[in-house]
Amino acid sequence: MILDRTRPLFIRLLLLVVLVLVPPVAWIAYQAMGEFTRGLVPEMDKKAEAIGRDLELSIERAVGYGIPLDQLQGVDQFFAPVLAANPEIRYLAVTDRGGKVLFTEGAELNALNAIYGGVDFATDMEHSRKFALGSFIDLAQPLSIKGGRIGHIHVGMDQDYVRGRLQEILIDLGVVTLVALLVAVEILLFVVTFNITGPMRVVGTVMDRVRxxxxxxxxxxxxxxxxxxxxxxxxxxxxxxxxxxxxxxxxxxxxxxxxxxxxxxxxxxxxxxxxxxxxxxxxxxxxxxxNEHQATDIRLPLFLFVFAEEISRSFMPLYIRDLYAPIPGLSPEMVMGLPIALFMLVIALASPSAALLANRLGARRVFLIGLVPATIGFVMSGLAFTVYDLIAWRVATALGYAFITMACQGYIAQVSQQRTRAQGLGVYVGAVLTASVCGTGIGGVLAERVGFRVTFLVAGVLTVITAVLIWRLLGSAQPVAEGPSPRKRDFLRLLRNWRFSALVAFAAIPAKIALTGFLFFLVPLTLNRNPSIDLGDMARMMMAYPVSVVLLSPLVARFADRVGWRAGLVAVGGLIGGAGLVLPAFWGEPVQAVQVAILLLGISHGLSASPQLAMIPDLCWTECRAIGQTNVLAFLRLAERIGSFAGPLLAAALLPLYGFEGAVAALGWVVLGMAVVFALLSFAYHAGPHIETEWGE
Amino acid sequence: MGQSSIAGGAGACLPPARPVRWSLARKVSLALLSILLSTLVVTAFFAYYKFESVYSAQVQSRYSFVVFTIKKKVEDSLNLGFALRQLRQVQEIIEREKSRDPQILAVEVYDYRGEVLFDTDRGAIGTKVSESLAEAIRSGMQQSFSVMDEDNLIVGLPLVNNLGKVEGGVVLRYPIAYVEKGVSGLLTQLLKSIAIALVAASVVAVAGLYVLFGGVGRKLGSMERAMGEVLSVGGQAIPENGGDSFEARFAEFVAKTRETIDHVKDATDEVGRLDRLM
Structure with missing residues (x-):
């Protein structure tokens, strides 16, 4: 174990965390499952009895009118609506005294005959009786006329129904465990770097000077x-x-x-x-x-803040819909898309000023300044009355978001040397993506239990904790002047580089359109139409996006570095994302189509995000030399926010025209079209330095 | 000239060691146990509320079915052309349903204006139902609705004639306590499980952390001792097994410090010797 390196110590600690967290949660889940089964099964039996009793009375009345049991007409049609209204009931059947199946709905007659053939219905059947028949629980209730038994009514419950409910609970607990592990990783990473490896690195620096x-x-x-x-x-x-x-x-x-x-x-x-x-x-x-400052100093506060923001990701459009109030001149869909679009717009507009302020006042101060509107925004979003004030509070949150993210990027730029800048940005991206996984997952589950408003208040509490951490732990590192800021002319020069412009217009912007228009706006609204999908399910489905980006991004970055096929990876990513969104137009099962589309969007962004950034030094090497690579990257990030802003509005415009699945597909065609253009242009990119710009100089 | 007091000293002494108030293991244990406790509590919270929602949905769906059967019977009569108020057999139907399940507190049938026409509590006939129940059938939705009323949960359905007109509603009341009792077993079980899991996992966590960070502490302690020894009596700070890159750099640091101290002392002795030359 080398004391000034985080990894060896962290890996051991991680193993211990897994050992300490997973078995207790698994054990609690196991204990709870037993209790669930003990509690749920009798309740299901009672319902089956109630259904059986009602059917029994109807059949007995009919037989009482003199119609023989085996000659009753329309029994199937009588059973069908009962089955449709009660998903846990898999079949209904009527047997005669000997156990021969006369009528059935929901199960094959022969299959039931084969099963009932071995059961003795003659003895001890004065009351209802339960049999375990394969994957069903059969509740048989006697049918009697004037004290004489004429047969039985069978209510078949699906054992898988209980298993399905238990599985839902287990998945919820799985999400909680995953989030707890990720949070534990973040906290312990911080504890290790703050208490051991950070100080030992300082010791190492001093030691080298003494040597x-x-x-x-x-x-x-x-x-x-x-x-x-x-x-x-x-x-x-x-x-x-x-x-x-x-x-x-x-x-x-x-x-x-x-x-x-x-x-x-x-x-x-x-x-x-x-x-x-x-x-x-x-x-x-x-x-x-x-005193050596490191990029990891900012990781935990950034993680907590992004966690707080992401906590409302899975239900934001639903919350906006709940607070809907007409805005003259705008369709209801457009009103629902507006808070998300404005949130993105404010981030885009405020980011450059926030970056300048971070350079002037220092990251710590700007982070703390940003936490004020962010906290107010979260808390007041939870207390909003209508969409009007919600928009105001989301704008405040966006302002805080811009300040905080810029402060973090500024801090990383200040504390990282040129050679460790990429590593520092990796810390930033890692914290944001992990927080995205955790926030999205836990937000949906939390909102399902405590409601949207309380979930926003939880986000507010998280930002307060973030503020305390920043206040106590982040050294008030003095800002380092980074040289003159680039002028507008420099950015125009950047746009004259057609490769860069093509990358922005046909790769970065469509990626953001898909993210905000589809994932942030359309997915919650589309999935919410299905009554069997609750908020927790929705959040879990949405988690597929950040999880696939987290898993894929580092692998692709390494692959891209080795192969150097960056433009190709960006193009392939774009095509996959666009194709995924088009899926609902061809897939009969909309929920599955949306789930696959989310996954493909994650794969798409996982494939293209790192190569997109890595392409910049090759595409814009003269511009990087003139205005700095950080500024070129910042401009790319700024320009792609056009897509973040346009995404929800475009989706909202498509919604009344094509319906939910249609809007997803239409958005997909837009994204796919732009991705095809980029794919074609990427053939002209060539490898190596940006020759045309060099000639133009 | 007065001679320096350090000149000619045998070895150099480090300042006394600072006491450890909060060991690394204790710090990380605190963080890890807080995470563990939060995780277990959140797990239990979600497990409990998920079960409560599944269980109460199951109970509600059973009573919804009972209400549905009453609704069917009442609507069959309505479709014969009778007014809701005239359907005397409804009283018998709702009383029979109530008698079948002791958990049913009351079944009420009320008209469009919210006046109770039939009630298993006959004394309530003629009274008005709460505004929320009256509103539930007036909204035009023909689906089942559920309302919470003090200690009761209410499920209901609108009564619709064959012309599609809402004539009134039928509601069934059952106690919240019934659902609470159904899930209370889980709550007790969860609390017990949390306590056991917390104790067991805490023991593992603390033991693991003491092993892990004890190693760090021991390593630092031995480095510190080696430094003290080298600075006071000489030698080298390289551990017996060679050590890692950090320890190697540290050994060089100690050697350089020792060399510097010796050099400075030699220089001081030399200056002293020159000073004494008269």
Missing amino acids: RGDFSCSAGVTSDDEVGRFVHGFNGAIRLADQLFRRLEAYMEEVKAAHFDAGVVEKVKDIESRVRFLFRFARNGQPEVV
Whole structure:
């Protein structure tokens, strides 16, 4: 275990976390399942009895009018609506006294005859009796006329129904466990880096300077644990050398000033020169305190904040629909899309100013400033009366979001050196994606239990915790001037680079249109039409997107680096995403089609996100040189927000024209069309540097 | 000239070690146990509420079916052309249904204006139902509805004649306590399970963390001791098995510090010797 490296320690800790979290949750789930079964099965029996009793009375009345049991007409039609209204009942059947099936609905007559053939219906059948028949539970109730038994009515319950309900609960618990594991990973990663590897890296930096004879610094670690004690001793060693040197220095000064023999003074000066040549000590006796900031410092607060934002992802359009109030000139669908679109627009508009502010005031301050509108936005969104005030509160949240994300990116840019910039951005992307998985998953399950409004309040509480973390833990690192900001002319020059413009217009923007228009807006509305899908199911289905991006993105990044086929990967990603959205037009089962479309969108973005960024230095190398790679990437991010803004509005415009599945497919055709254009253009991209721009210079 | 007090000293001493107030294992244990507790509580919360929703939906669907059977019978009579108020047999139907299930608190049939026409509690006949129930049938929705009324849960259906006109409604009341009792077993079970799981997992967590971070503490402690030893009596800080890259760098640090201290001391001795030359 190397002390200044996070990975070995973290992997051991992760194994321990899995060992500590998964078995207890599994055990609780197992215990709960037993209790569920014990509680649910009798209740299902009671319902089956109630249904059986009602059918029994109807049949007995008919037979009482003199119609023989085996000659009753229309029994199938009589049973059909009962089965349709009660999904847990799989079949209904009537047997005669000997157990021969006379009528059945929902199961094959021969199949039931084969099963009932071995059952003795003659004895002990005064009351209802339960049999386990294959995958069914058969509740048989006697049919009697004037005290004489004429047969039985059978209500067949599906054992899978109970299993299905239990499975739903297990899936919920699985989501909770996954989220708990991811949160634990984030927290423990923070604990390890903050308490061990971070301080040990600082020690490493100081150690390397001392190895070169430089004793002018000490490690700025003051914790009261083993690391703190070690650093205290470590700094003590440096201080000891420094003190000895101070005394020597004072002694030499004394000799130089007071000794009468010029030869001695010369020799002492030689000694002084030799010592100063070999070693370096602080000039003023105060060693420089080394405090190394790292990109990981910001990871946990960023994770919590994005978690808070993502918590409403799976139900936002439904919440907007609940608060719907007409806005003159806008269709109801457009009104529902407006808060999401404006949220994206405000982020796009506020981000450049937020970035400038982060450079000027420092990341910590801008993060804290951003938390104010964000917290107010979350809390007040939960208390909104109509869509009007919801829009205002979402705009406030978007403002906070822009400030916070820019502050994080600014902090990472400040603390990362050029060679570790990509690693730093990896920390950012990792925190955002993990938070997206957790927020989406837990948000839906939470909203299902406590409602939309309370879920927003939970988001507000999370932002307060974020503020406390930032306040307490993030060093008030002074901003580092990053050179002059690029001017508008520079961005226009960037747009004249056709490869960059094509990437923005036909790859980045359609990707965002699909994300906000389909996933954020249409998916909740489309799935909500199916009564068997609750909010938890919806959230779980939506989780397929961030999960596939998280899993695929790093693999694709490595693959793209090795193969260098970046434009191709972006094109393939776009085509997959567009094709996925078109699926509902051809798939008879809309829920399955939407689920597959979500998955394909995740695969699409997983394939294209990293290569898109990695292409930039090749496509825009002259622009990167002129205005900086960070600014080019920031412009790409800004430009793609056009798609984020347009997505919900486009989807809302398509909705009244084509209906829910139709709107998804129509949006898919738009995205697919743009992806095809990019795919064709990508053949002209070639590999290697951006030649045309070089010529144009 | 006065000679430096450090000149000629045998070895250098480090400052006394700082006491450990909050060990790493204790810090991480606190974080991990908080996560564990939160996870178990959230798991139990979701398990309980999911079961409660499934269970109460199951109970409600059973009573909805009972209401549906009453509705069918009443509507059959309505379709013969009788007014709802005139259907005397309805009283017998609802009383029979109530007698079949002790959990049913009441079954009521009321007209479009909300006046109770038939009720298993005969004393309530002629009274008005609550506004929410009256509103439920006036909304035009012909599906079942459910309302919560103090300690009761109510399921109901509108009564519709063969012309599609809503004539009134039928509702069935059952106690919330029935659902609560059904799920209370789970709550007790969950609390017990959480307590056991928490204790067991905490023991594993704390033991694991003490092993894991004890190793870190021991490693740091041995490095610190080696440093103290090298600085006071000499030698090298490289561990017996060679150590990792960090330990190797640390050994170089210690060696350099020792070398510096020795050099400074030698220089001090030399200055002292020169100082004494008269």
